[in-house]
Amino acid sequence: MGTLIARSLLLFAFVLLLLPAIPTRAAGEQRLALVIGNNQYDTGRLKNPVNDATDMAAALQRLGFTVVLKKNARQREMEEAIQDFGNRLKRGGVGLFYYAGHGIQVNGVNYLIPIKAAINKESDVKYEAVDANRVLDEMGNANNGLNIVILDACRDNPFARSFRNAGRGLAIVSTAPAGTFISYSTGPGQVARDGAGRNSPYTAALLQYMREPGLPIEDVFKGVRQKLRKETGQVPWELSSLEGRFYFRSGTATVASPAAGPGSDSFAEQKDADEGKELLRQKAALEEERRKLEEEKKQLAMARPPASPVAKEIGRDGRFIAYSDGTVLDTKTNLMWAAKDNGKGVGWHEAKAYCEHYRGGGHTDWRLPNGRELASLYDPGKKDIPGARVSDLIKISTTHGWTWEVSDEGDRAAAFNFSEGRFGTGIPKSYDQYRALPVRSAK
Numbered sequence: 001m002g003t004l005i006a007r008s009l010l011l012f013a014f015v016l017l018l019l020p021a022i023p024t025r026a027a028g029e030q031r032l033a034l035v036i037g038n039n040q041y042d043t044g045r046l047k048n049p050v051n052d053a054t055d056m057a058a059a060l061q062r063l064g065f066t067v068v069l070k071k072n073a074r075q076r077e078m079e080e081a082i083q084d085f086g087n088r089l090k091r092g093g094v095g096l097f098y099y100a101g102h103g104i105q106v107n108g109v110n111y112l113i114p115i116k117a118a119i120n121k122e123s124d125v126k127y128e129a130v131d132a133n134r135v136l137d138e139m140g141n142a143n144n145g146l147n148i149v150i151l152d153a154c155r156d157n158p159f160a161r162s163f164r165n166a167g168r169g170l171a172i173v174s175t176a177p178a179g180t181f182i183s184y185s186t187g188p189g190q191v192a193r194d195g196a197g198r199n200s201p202y203t204a205a206l207l208q209y210m211r212e213p214g215l216p217i218e219d220v221f222k223g224v225r226q227k228l229r230k231e232t233g234q235v236p237w238e239l240s241s242l243e244g245r246f247y248f249r250s251g252t253a254t255v256a257s258p259a260a261g262p263g264s265d266s267f268a269e270q271k272d273a274d275e276g277k278e279l280l281r282q283k284a285a286l287e288e289e290r291r292k293l294e295e296e297k298k299q300l301a302m303a304r305p306p307a308s309p310v311a312k313e314i315g316r317d318g319r320f321i322a323y324s325d326g327t328v329l330d331t332k333t334n335l336m337w338a339a340k341d342n343g344k345g346v347g348w349h350e351a352k353a354y355c356e357h358y359r360g361g362g363h364t365d366w367r368l369p370n371g372r373e374l375a376s377l378y379d380p381g382k383k384d385i386p387g388a389r390v391s392d393l394i395k396i397s398t399t400h401g402w403t404w405e406v407s408d409e410g411d412r413a414a415a416f417n418f419s420e421g422r423f424g425t426g427i428p429k430s431y432d433q434y435r436a437l438p439v440r441s442a443k
Contacts, residue, residue: 030093031065033057034085038101040072040115047196049100052152052203056098059207063248065096075114078130086138089147094246096148097135100203103153105171109133112153133173140177146246147177148217152185152202173239178420181246182239183221187428201232213251218425220248225426229410237412237426311361315393322393325361329442333376336442338366340395341403341435348413348429351404351436358438366438368406371423373439374416388418394437402434 037053039046050071057069070081082097089095102113106122111129113119119128132151139147151170173182185202197204202224209215209223221238228234311323319332328337342354351368358366382389388396396403401418408414414425415434427434 030091031060031063031096032085032088032093033060033065033067033096033098034070034081035060035067035098036070036073036078036081036101036112037099038072038113038115041102041113042116046101048198048200048203049152051198052100052200053098055199055207056100056203059211060096060098063210072115074116075128075130078112078114079134082130082134082138085135086142089139089142089144092144094146094148095139095142095144096150097139098150098152100152100200103132103151103170104129108171110151110170110173132170136173136176136180139180143177145179146242146244147180148246149176149180149182150206151183152200176239176241176420176422178241178422179243180240181217181242183236184238185236186234187237187426187431201228201234202236210248213247213249215247215249217242217246217248221426225412235412235426235428237428239422239424241420241422317391317393320391320393323361327361327363328391328393330376333373334442335369335373335376336361336363336440337377337394338438339393341397341437343397344435345398345433346404346436347432348404348408348427348434350432351434352406354436355438360438363440366440368404369437369439371405371407371414371416374403374405374418374437375421375423378416378418378421380421386419389421390418396435396437398435403437404434 035053035057037049037051037056039049053069053071057067060067068081068085070077073081085095085097099112104111104113104125106125109126110132111125112132113129117124117128119125135149139149153170170184176182185200199207205224205227206220208227209220212220215223218238218240221236225236228236311325311327313321314324315322319330321329321331322339323329326339328339329335330337338358338360342351346354355366355368360366377390377394379389379391387399388401390396390401396418399419401420402415402424403418404413404415405423408429409426411429412426413429414423415427416423
């Protein structure tokens with residue numbers, strides 16, 4: 001038996017060496033949380049944030065987090081706590097930041113408002129408030145692999161009358177470290193409810209779902225969104241670049257999952273045997289992918305026929321072939337793409353209509369791509385290139401690279417970021433800042 005265990009451990013270690021990119025977490029790895037709740041504002045006391053932060057801290061402690069709780073914190077206290085949080089995250093593990101209180105955006109930058117902030121005009125904000133990007137910067141510097149940011153901070157701006165450019169609610173975060181999950185209590189430009197009970201509606205729903213065993217983090221927040229939309233009309237949304245599974249509480253699900261059935265492994269606490277099986281499966285898939293790539297290299301010299309009888313080949317970039325009719329063929333997926341996006345920001349419905357009415361190359365079967373198809377275009381090898389990281393033959397006309405995908409959820413939809421290689425979900429379909437890139441299946 002001892003020999004068998006030793007061989008299993010050696011095999012597990014060997015697989016880990018072969019697959020360094022697969023995210024794993026040891027069962028004993030730290031879970032660290034910084035929780036802040038502010039409500040004693042000179043402009044008017046909020047009812048829930050300190051209660052929200054107190055209850056969230058207690059819930060996270062029960063779920064295995066080491067928690068630092070700050071209540072009614074001033075600017076310096078908040079900034080020092082965030083800096084200390086980042087330093088402790090350098091030891092590795094899972095990091096979670098939760099904030100409840102006033103939060104505002106000015107010129108597209110999100111700020112968390114401390115108590116006693118002396119804000120009399122718009123320019124005071126960057127000196128008296130805490131830039132929310134500071135939290136993401138500390139997480140990025142720590143490079144700990146998995147981080148969660150929860151902002152119940154979209155209440156009305158108490159300084160709005162003296163501001164010129166402050167928008168309602170919070171702005172979209174365009175950059176975040178890989179392996180980050182960000183949740184907002186409501187959509188961009190919208191205002192969240194403070195709540196009539198002990199907790200805000202958002203935090204109350206989150207406390208309910210995060211303690212359910214066996215729910216992946218994505219299902220936890222989908223449950224929160226469905227509950228709030230039904231009960232209050234408020235619609236939270238998320239951005240995610242997670243590459244593995246995370247469970248607030250591992251085990252077998254006791255409630256119906258709001259999305260597809262949850263997996264059986266906990267990102268943070270999965271058993272060695274199950275983890276080894278998953279890694280072996282992914283190793284086999286990786287070897288098969290490598291074999292296919294080698295075969296494609298051999299076949300690449302044999303060009304496929306142009307998209308239409310009059311189209312001529314005008315360029316190549318690896319597996320991509322560009323034609324004179326404005327189309328680009330991906331010889332790996334056999335998908336044909338428009339050589340450029342629609343050129344301006346549009347909502348989801350407009351993006352879908354644009355793709356369906358596109359007639360590049362004389363074809364009539366263009367459509368809005370799904371997430372898997374968009375992700376297949378992302379080129380991580382262009383990590384040092386600013387803007388969209390795709391083949392030079394395909395032009396994405398925005399530096400952040402956000403492009404709509406076809407999947408949707410009622411009045412919410414999803415998009416893919418070609419600058420960072422991550423998905424965003426729960427985005428209002430009316431948000432008119434993303435691009436449309438038509439695709440079709442090549443015959």
